[in-house]
Amino acid sequence: MNSNQNFFPNQLTLWEEFFLQDDFENYPANFMTRIRCIGRLSIDLVRESLQVCVAKHPLFNATIEKKGRTFSWVNSTDEPLPLREFESDIESPIPPNKKFKTTEERLWNIELHHFQDANGENRTDIFIQLHHTLCDGLGAIQFLSDVANSIHKLYNKDESCREFEIDFEALKNRGKFPQSWSEFFKALPLYYKTILASFKLIFLKVDPLVPVASLPELLETKKEKLGYRKIALTISESSRLRRNCRKQDTTVNSVVATELFQSVAQWKASQGHESTNGLRMVMPFNERNLKDRKLSACNRVSVSPFTQSLKNIADREGLLGRIEYVVRIVKKAKLGVNFHRGLWVCKTFFGSLKRLARTDRIGATFMFSNVGNLNGHLQLPFEKSSMRCGPILIDDIDLIPPVRVGTSFALTIHEFYGESRLGVHYDSAMMTDDQANHFFDYFEDRLKKLAE
Numbered sequence: 001m002n003s004n005q006n007f008f009p010n011q012l013t014l015w016e017e018f019f020l021q022d023d024f025e026n027y028p029a030n031f032m033t034r035i036r037c038i039g040r041l042s043i044d045l046v047r048e049s050l051q052v053c054v055a056k057h058p059l060f061n062a063t064i065e066k067k068g069r070t071f072s073w074v075n076s077t078d079e080p081l082p083l084r085e086f087e088s089d090i091e092s093p094i095p096p097n098k099k100f101k102t103t104e105e106r107l108w109n110i111e112l113h114h115f116q117d118a119n120g121e122n123r124t125d126i127f128i129q130l131h132h133t134l135c136d137g138l139g140a141i142q143f144l145s146d147v148a149n150s151i152h153k154l155y156n157k158d159e160s161c162r163e164f165e166i167d168f169e170a171l172k173n174r175g176k177f178p179q180s181w182s183e184f185f186k187a188l189p190l191y192y193k194t195i196l197a198s199f200k201l202i203f204l205k206v207d208p209l210v211p212v213a214s215l216p217e218l219l220e221t222k223k224e225k226l227g228y229r230k231i232a233l234t235i236s237e238s239s240r241l242r243r244n245c246r247k248q249d250t251t252v253n254s255v256v257a258t259e260l261f262q263s264v265a266q267w268k269a270s271q272g273h274e275s276t277n278g279l280r281m282v283m284p285f286n287e288r289n290l291k292d293r294k295l296s297a298c299n300r301v302s303v304s305p306f307t308q309s310l311k312n313i314a315d316r317e318g319l320l321g322r323i324e325y326v327v328r329i330v331k332k333a334k335l336g337v338n339f340h341r342g343l344w345v346c347k348t349f350f351g352s353l354k355r356l357a358r359t360d361r362i363g364a365t366f367m368f369s370n371v372g373n374l375n376g377h378l379q380l381p382f383e384k385s386s387m388r389c390g391p392i393l394i395d396d397i398d399l400i401p402p403v404r405v406g407t408s409f410a411l412t413i414h415e416f417y418g419e420s421r422l423g424v425h426y427d428s429a430m431m432t433d434d435q436a437n438h439f440f441d442y443f444e445d446r447l448k449k450l451a452e
Contacts, residue, residue, distance in 0.1 A: 007058060007168050008430065009065065009072040012133070013175025014343040015299050017071055019132040020064075020102055020405060022357035026222055026429070028099040029132040032400040034125055039392035041124040041151075043112055049082050049145035049161075050110070055145050056164050057296040058171065059134055064103050069351070071103075072119045082109035085271035090123060091115055094400065095224045100131050107131035124392060126149035132299070132402060137371055138238030138286055141298035145377045148389050152380060167294040173174050174298045176338040177287060182308070193326070194338045200307040203422070204279040208362050209264055209439065210431045211273055218429055219359050219405045227409075227428030227436060228400060230421065231444045233451060238420040242449040250324060252420070253370045255307070255450065256413060257281060258320045260368060263443040266311045278309040279365040282407075283327075285336040302336025305364065359405050365399065367410040374416045385417060399423045409436075422447075 012020075023029040049203055054061040063076040082105070086092070092113045100107050113125040130140050150161040179187075212218060233241065245252050261279055284301045292300065306326060313319055330336050346356055374397055378387055386393035400423060401410040409426035426436045 007172065008062065008075040008183050008243045010071065011070040011174065013299065014347055014424070015175055015340060016133045017341055017347075018356060020071065020355045023102065023131075023133075023353070024098065024219060024359070024405065025099050026219060027403065027405045028097045029402050029404075030097040031130045031132065031137060031402060032094070032097060032226075032425075033128045033130075033140065033144060034094055034398040034400070035128070035144070035396070037124045037126065037147075037389070037394055038121065038386065039124065040122045040389075041112060041113060041126070041392050043149055045155060046110070046112065047081060047083055047148075047392065048154055049147050052150045052154075053143060053146045056148065056166065058166065058168075059296065059298055060106070060108060060143060063106055064133070066103050071098055075265035076106060079106060080294065082106050083112075084109075085112040085114065087272060088113060088115045091117070091123075092227045094228050094398070095127065096223045097402070098129060100134065102131065107134040112343070114201065116418055125216045131226060134299075135297045136284065136299045136301040137369060137399075137401065138288070138301070141371060141374070143297040145379070148378055148380060148394070152201065152388070155295055157419070165294060166296055170292055170295045171298060174300055175340070177302075177334065177340060179334065179337075183334075190329055190333045190335060191338070193233050193329070194335045195328040197305050197307065198338075201280075201305050204307055204308060205277045206362055207266070207268070207273075207275050207277045207363055208365055208406060208430065209426075210271075210435055212362070212406065212430060215360060215362070215406055218427075221429040223429050225428055226400070227426040227431075227433075228398070229424040229440045230398065231424065231437060231440065231447065232422075233420040233448065235418040237256060237448060237451040238415070241420065241447075245248040245448065250320065252413075253387070254320060254324045256370075256422075256447070257283070257368055258316065259443070259446055259450065260366065260411070261308055261313045261319060262316060263439075263446055264365060265310055267439050267442050275310065278307055279313065280308075280363075281306045282364045282367045284367075284369050285330060287334070287337065302334075302339055303341070304330050304336045340352065363404065364407045367403070369401065369410075369412050371399065371414045372411060374414050382417075387417075397421075400425045403427050 017028045061077055062073040064075045065072050097360050108130045111127040115123055117123050153161040242252055245255055262281055282303055282305050287302055288300050346353055380387040380389055386395040397416060399412045401412050403425055404408045409424050411422055411424045413422045
């Protein structure tokens with residue numbers, strides 16, 4: 001396969017189709033990113049960069065077509081790029097997520113917001129929304145990194161960004177996770193853990209961060225604002241945290257996951273929230289490998305639920321050990337891809353994935369993911385504690401993952417300029433700002449104590 005024309009039309013994978021079902025007016029399945037920049041960015045330069053990058057990432061140059069019960073990606077090069085700019089006297093707040101018309105438009109958009117800060121300095125905030133059907137979080141970062149690099153090179157009259165190859169075969173097989181018989185039988189003794197996790201996901205009740213009277217009512221509640229909170233550890237705090245984790249022969253990822261479980265359980269108890277159920281964290285796993293080096297932005301992840309009883313959560317060392325063990329075997333045996341197999345079973349025997357996109361129960365307490373070092377993804381030159389991108393300096397990035405009904409918050413951790421930054425998207429229809437601030441203040445204090 002060697003051309004865009006041969007690739008389209010291309011049927012959606014079951015994972016991509018799942019997010020068409022798990023997509024609601026007040027809970028759209030969108031990622032949002034805000035890139036904060038010093039300087040003014042020309043919309044023409046961004047448009048030229050996007051034209052380069054949508055050619056490099058074909059799904060961004062496509063729309064979805066429905067025929068009967070089949071959904072397919074079709075080429076949409078005639079559609080205008082979803083790019084707009086706005087002028088404002090003041091900084092714009094992060095807007096609520098927009099629900100895309102999934103079979104009528106491209107599943108992404110970009111807005112440039114120009115304003116002046118208190119010192120009279122020109123600034124540009126770039127807001128990007130991407131639907132989960134289009135790509136996962138790493139795919140989103142991959143696309144945005146290419147856009148940033150294209151802006152930088154085009155501004156400096158470097159045309160090398162226009163030279164690239166697309167592995168259409170890898171993109172076509174993005175929803176396939178082949179496993180040899182040897183790998184299958186080696187992992188077979190571990191499959192009971194996947195089955196057990198699935199039964200817990202289906203039958204075991206879990207608690208949200210704050211009590212919820214009615215999920216159907218919550219689903220119909222329009223959000224007046226997007227609930228966002230950032231927790232930033234300084235360079236020295238981040239360094240100490242990583243060093244302390246190495247001394248304990250563990251990882252920052254496992255420690256933060258452990259701290260989240262304990263913080264939620266202990267904060268709920270301090271607030272007098274009666275709790276007889278456990279808590280559940282959902283964690284995505286990257287399924288890309290060396291063969292996917294030229295893979296364009298798409299969905300190539302699995303998810304795994306971590307359900308813990310309150311008794312287990314109270315034992316910190318035991319909890320940390322369990323999280324480390326499960327993460328290790330999920331990665332080693334590729335247990336996460338069993339969720340994709342579950343999608344196939346559901347679609348084959350029930351004809352639809354709607355049964356998995358349930359809105360009548362709390363599916364998870366929170367979601368937690370780690371996307372690594374953003375400077376490594378961006379690969380732009382450093383300048384004044386920022387990154388030079390053509391005419392602008394990128395001095396901050398906010399990652400805002402999607403939340404689904406009943407999930408109290410989604411948290412993403414990343415490294416930027418030596419700092420560990422945690423972006424939290426909490427459900428502003430579920431909890432008040434006072435509740436959210438009180439809990440995340442409590443969690444931030446605990447996290448910083450680990451860095452002492």
